[in-house]
Amino acid sequence: ETGVTQSPTHLIKTRGQQVTLRCSSQSGHNTVSWYQQALGQGPQFIFQYYREEENGRGNFPPRFSGLQFPNYSSELNVNALELDDSALYLCASSFRDREQETQYFGPGTRLLVL
């Protein structure tokens, strides 16, 4: 198992509500990436945080936002939830260096929007 943890494990919300998901990175890691995994599909990159700043974003609207804290943990916030936001949300932590940046995934938060 990796040292990456996420909370909560499961969440049920209704359309229009807001949600905050949390991720604690593995010790020694300074970068957190967030992914959305719909049922039966591969994870899709949402954004990445490095040194507390957003450092790259995938094709997700601005209602998906995030934070990274000084201890490198991170939050994903989603506003105005839509039914299609139902998915497994994965965070991955890594240590940025020049040659490779292996990303280790947390267990995920399963979000259901009704």
Added chain:
Amino acid sequence: GENVEQHPSTLSVQEGDSAVIKCTYSDSASNYFPWYKQELGKRPQLIIDIRSNVGEKKDQRIAVTLNKTAKHFSLHITETQPEDSAVYFCAATKAGYSSASKIIFGSGTRLSIRP
């Protein structure tokens, strides 16, 4: 745009036989290629990875090959066992650049091992 294609989408092999999964990437700047295994309801787990300056890497029953010219890479599992049954994702990324090292995943291969 950046894309990773993965084939086949499903694969069923007899226990003890070999399994091969193939992927193609579009971004020639990609330099790091991890493979993840995801069991039902669990997180993706890194099983092997390869850098662009290496053509082949092996770890026990698992091997990965990379052809940079053709932008192809493949996963080979030998002597398959029931616990190899899972969904496997290939991925490509540009590690070490100033922009985000986002992982681009393939669509996944559901591998089933027949007893």
